[in-house]
Amino acid sequence: xxDSGFRYDAAPIEVKGLTRRFGKxxxxxxxxxxxxxxxxxxxxxENGAGKTTLIKHLMGMxxxxxxxxxxxxxxxxxxxxxxxxxxxxxxxxxxxxxxMRVDELMNYTRAFYPDWDxxxxxxxxxxxxxxxxxxxxxxxxxxxxQAALLTALAYRPPLLLLDEPxxxxxxxxxxxxxxxxxxxxxxxxxxxxxxxxxxxEVERVADDVAMxxxxxxVINDSIENIKAKHHSITLRFHEPQPDKPKxxxxxxxxxxxxxxxxxxxCNIDEITSKAKxxxxxxxxxxxxTLEDIFIAYAGVDRSIIKEDKR
Amino acid sequence: MIKIHIxxxxxxxxxxxxxxxxxxxxxxxxLAPGEIVPPIRVLAEQLLINPNTVARAxxxxxxxGIFISRQGSGTRVAEKGSTLDYAERLQVLTERVxxxxxxxxxxxxxxxxxxxxxxxxxxxxxxSERGKNIND
Numbered sequence: 001x002x003d004s005g006f007r008y009d010a011a012p013i014e015v016k017g018l019t020r021r022f023g024k025x026x027x028x029x030x031x032x033x034x035x036x037x038x039x040x041x042x043x044x045x046e047n048g049a050g051k052t053t054l055i056k057h058l059m060g061m062x063x064x065x066x067x068x069x070x071x072x073x074x075x076x077x078x079x080x081x082x083x084x085x086x087x088x089x090x091x092x093x094x095x096x097x098x099x100m101r102v103d104e105l106m107n108y109t110r111a112f113y114p115d116w117d118x119x120x121x122x123x124x125x126x127x128x129x130x131x132x133x134x135x136x137x138x139x140x141x142x143x144x145x146q147a148a149l150l151t152a153l154a155y156r157p158p159l160l161l162l163d164e165p166x167x168x169x170x171x172x173x174x175x176x177x178x179x180x181x182x183x184x185x186x187x188x189x190x191x192x193x194x195x196x197x198x199x200x201e202v203e204r205v206a207d208d209v210a211m212x213x214x215x216x217x218v219i220n221d222s223i224e225n226i227k228a229k230h231h232s233i234t235l236r237f238h239e240p241q242p243d244k245p246k247x248x249x250x251x252x253x254x255x256x257x258x259x260x261x262x263x264x265x266c267n268i269d270e271i272t273s274k275a276k277x278x279x280x281x282x283x284x285x286x287x288x289t290l291e292d293i294f295i296a297y298a299g300v301d302r303s304i305i306k307e308d309k310r
Numbered sequence: 311m312i313k314i315h316i317x318x319x320x321x322x323x324x325x326x327x328x329x330x331x332x333x334x335x336x337x338x339x340x341l342a343p344g345e346i347v348p349p350i351r352v353l354a355e356q357l358l359i360n361p362n363t364v365a366r367a368x369x370x371x372x373x374x375g376i377f378i379s380r381q382g383s384g385t386r387v388a389e390k391g392s393t394l395d396y397a398e399r400l401q402v403l404t405e406r407v408x409x410x411x412x413x414x415x416x417x418x419x420x421x422x423x424x425x426x427x428x429x430x431x432x433x434x435x436x437x438s439e440r441g442k443n444i445n446d
Contacts, residue, residue, distance in 0.1 A: 039362075040360055178358050179358065182354055182358060182360065185361060186351045199318070203318045204316070204318065204324065204358055204359045205358075205359065207362055224325075286321055287322060287323065289318060289320070
């Protein structure tokens with residue numbers, strides 16, 4: 001552990017040029033991602049986009065084929081103890097030893113983490129209303145998620161990696177899980193990365209959003225900037241348009257005849273003058289929801305954008 | 311407890327939703343001058359949102375002179391209204407009126423229609439909001 005490279009001032013997560021192939025399929029393609037301390041990063045993308053694969057690299061469960069992965073300056077494959085002692089991890093499938101009781105699970109996990117906080121663990125047990133004598137295999141899906149989150153939080157790690165923390169949970173349990181996550185965010189300097197396909201949740205909880213689409217990062221910015229840069233615009237043409245109008249910077253164009261809706265990453269003044277030159281007017285300009293932006297990027301044909309930018 | 315409704319359906323940034331709704335509460339008297347507002351962490355947990363977002367909204371409200379924060383005694387509603395000067399206040403309102411006029415024109419309403427609507431709403435706004443306050 002002496003030469004692990006740990007630095008207090010190092011970024012909690014630093015991924016550079018990470019590429020991963022499974023056979024011929026490229027799961028991650030040249031991923032660059034850095035988080036700063038104390039921020040909450042929402043990792044979004046469709047199922048199979050590469051979110052879990054990226055998180056597994058951060059945990060050292062997968063070795064980088066190309067590029068570099070560091071957690072607080074530590075390579076998690078070379079120094080798993082140094083990295084994992086600083087990470088609280090909630091896996092997508094919550095792989096818990098199902099034959100144990102809840103209190104046994106707590107004692108078992110505690111043995112691995114010198115920083116385990118007994119008082120805090122008991123507090124979480126109460127908040128989640130978990131019965132310490134219950135067998136894990138008899139817990140509901142939500143209770144399993146809560147038990148898993150408890151063991152990820154109880155040693156107060158400076159970095160939390162949560163893979164789909166509220167996926168498949170009913171609204172009440174999801175609320176409890178989100179509350180627990182929000183409470184931990186407020187702890188000084190705690191950095192959180194959570195993946196989710198629930199964009200409403202991401203918008204509520206995250207400071208920054210990284211969107212993975214087909215193994216590539218297509219957005220990586222603060223929610224505030226993302227909202228400021230993207231527009232949801234309705235254009236009204238003076239004449240009906242038989243074909244989809246081509247508009248630079250547009251991620252999606254939908255509509256017919258005189259009225260077309262556009263989601264774009266664009267400067268509003270430029271698009272206004274462009275619209276005028278095409279014989280149309282901007283009739284509405286509203287901030288898009290994260291979901292609008294997400295769908296627009298997921299459906300975008302990048303070859304068309306490149307062609308337009310020529 | 312402050313009643314704020316957060317929606318992620320209409321695209322308005324969450325911090326902006328908080329700012330707007332708190333301004334509304336102050337304007338209608340549901341938040342009284344000098345009243346202590348909930349700490350950032352408490353409101354964040356209540357609304358199920360990132361505490362940094364609440365902090366951002368509070369900062370905005372402070373910079374506009376609606377909130378005052380003093381170390382140790384928490385954040386309060388300022389004693390008097392906005393500290394923006396007349397020109398700034400006029401500017402804010404002018405922008406709103408302009409967009410209202412555009413919208414009304416597109417929806418085929420006259421200026422008289424707008425004025426009438428404002429009168430009606432103004433009446434309702436004060437009776438219902440002040441009324442709630444008394445009943446609370």
